[in-house]
Amino acid sequence: MPQISPSILSADFARLGEEAEAVRGCDWLHVDVMDNHFVPNLTLGLPVVESLRKATDIPIDCHLMIEQPDRWAPQYAEAGAGSVTFHVEAAAAPVRLAREIRSLGARASMALKPATPIEPYEDLLPELDMLLVMTVEPGFGGQSFLDIMLPKIRRTRELINRHGLQLWLQVDGGVSVETIERCAEAGADVFVAGSAVYGADDPAAAVRGLRELAAAATEGSPWVHRH
Numbered sequence: 106m107p108q109i110s111p112s113i114l115s116a117d118f119a120r121l122g123e124e125a126e127a128v129r130g131c132d133w134l135h136v137d138v139m140d141n142h143f144v145p146n147l148t149l150g151l152p153v154v155e156s157l158r159k160a161t162d163i164p165i166d167c168h169l170m171i172e173q174p175d176r177w178a179p180q181y182a183e184a185g186a187g188s189v190t191f192h193v194e195a196a197a198a199p200v201r202l203a204r205e206i207r208s209l210g211a212r213a214s215m216a217l218k219p220a221t222p223i224e225p226y227e228d229l230l231p232e233l234d235m236l237l238v239m240t241v242e243p244g245f246g247g248q249s250f251l252d253i254m255l256p257k258i259r260r261t262r263e264l265i266n267r268h269g270l271q272l273w274l275q276v277d278g279g280v281s282v283e284t285i286e287r288c289a290e291a292g293a294d295v296f297v298a299g300s301a302v303y304g305a306d307d308p309a310a311a312v313r314g315l316r317e318l319a320a321a322a323t324e325g326s327p328w329v330h331r332h
């Protein structure tokens with residue numbers, strides 16, 4: 106089944122425990138960490154992830170939009186994140202970092218900004234549990250999906266399958282009922298959605314609706330890895 110990871114960037118930060126409950130039934134809780142250096146926005150950090158870990162049993166999917174991930178990312182794994190995503194544009198030693206995250210018991214994931222190609226990183230794929238193809242410029246929720254990223258999602262899926270790898274392919278940015286089917290058809294299998302979930306009257310129903318659309322869009326596609 107496709108996995109849905111609602112982004113709490115669009116939630117009420119004063120009520121994060123309740124906001125996590127509001128999306129019960131999702132696969133992950135996507136936590137966007139921004140440092141106002143790697144991206145021009147500041148959100149939350151380690152203490153909030155530690156508190157959230159205690160407040161919910163939904164696995165935490167940390168998306169680190171920060172400089173020096175080599176220094177900070179392992180601490181998010183230690184704080185109990187089930188998946189830790191660093192940006193390759195900011196990492197000094199991505200292979201070493203991915204191995205360290207895995208050694209701490211979390212899934213290791215690497216993100217690509219829209220202008221960053223996948224091809225130079227082909228050899229790195231076996232070190233990863235997930236690859237994140239950004240479908241907006243990182244920094245803010247509520248942006249429009251970049252259709253121009255669809256060929257990159259397709260190429261990434263082809264590379265993953267060619268190498269016979271099991272890693273997940275996540276998309277993040279502007280994912281909604283309007284765009285999720287195109288992402289799924291292109292080969293994505295983990296979908297982050299912030300405004301499309303938390304902007305809905307019933308966030309849990311929005312999660313179910315998105316998952317159904319993604320599942321229907323890939324029905325019968327043997328080239329899409331199923332969990």
Ligand SMILES: O=C(CO)[C@H](O)[C@H](O)COP(=O)(O)O
Pocket residue numbers: 112114115135137168170241242243244245246247248277278279280297298299300301
């Ligand atoms: O990483 C992000 C922004 O950099 C967010 O995860 C993303 O934007 C989710 O919000 P939306 O679904 O509203 O686009």
Ligand SMILES: [Co+2]
Pocket residue numbers: 112135136137168277297
């Ligand atoms: Co994100």
